[in-house]
Amino acid sequence: MPNTEEYIGVVISDVARLLRTEFDRRVRRLGITRAQWLVLTRLHRRPGASLSELAEMMEVEKATAGRMIDRLVANGWVERRTARGDRRVKQVYLTDDAERVHKRIWRVAEETVDSALADLSAREGRQLMDLLLRIKTTLVSAEGGDATANGRKRALNGAGRHNGRAAP
Numbered sequence: 001m002p003n004t005e006e007y008i009g010v011v012i013s014d015v016a017r018l019l020r021t022e023f024d025r026r027v028r029r030l031g032i033t034r035a036q037w038l039v040l041t042r043l044h045r046r047p048g049a050s051l052s053e054l055a056e057m058m059e060v061e062k063a064t065a066g067r068m069i070d071r072l073v074a075n076g077w078v079e080r081r082t083a084r085g086d087r088r089v090k091q092v093y094l095t096d097d098a099e100r101v102h103k104r105i106w107r108v109a110e111e112t113v114d115s116a117l118a119d120l121s122a123r124e125g126r127q128l129m130d131l132l133l134r135i136k137t138t139l140v141s142a143e144g145g146d147a148t149a150n151g152r153k154r155a156l157n158g159a160g161r162h163n164g165r166a167a168p
Contacts, residue, residue, distance in 0.1 A: 077101065
């Protein structure tokens with residue numbers, strides 16, 4: 001059996017976990033849980049998502065997403081609106097307060113990534129980003145779709161850039 005510390009899949013997983021853990025620690029000072037910041041980030045990217053779409057993006061059951069939204073509504077961070085074309089569908093939107101919180105979360109994300117990549121030169125940071133985007137494109141295209149059009153576009157849309165670095 002190979003040394004798992006040298007296996008790229010393990011290293012990528014470890015780095016992602018460590019980034020999330022450090023980000024969680026830093027964002028906790030804002031009074032936000034991981035589940036809350038995940039919802040806020042998803043809704044910032046996709047305003048007006050339905051509960052079903054949000055559950056899919058969060059990779060949770062619809063009932064779980066519904067409870068998350070209930071708590072965020074109670075906190076005044078999101079609001080439900082009836083969809084124009086289908087009164088049965090409720091779309092979820094961030095409030096102005098949540099948009100301000102999201103901006104603070106994003107600054108924490110940038111600081112977290114900057115700290116993690118501090119030992120890399122600007123060139124190395126850009127190279128890492130380029131390589132990770134290529135891997136992401138390959139994986140997105142494996143899900144279905146055109147690797148050169150849809151995959152690359154979705155990969156780029158999903159990656160926040162800060163000085164050539166991706167935020168968590």
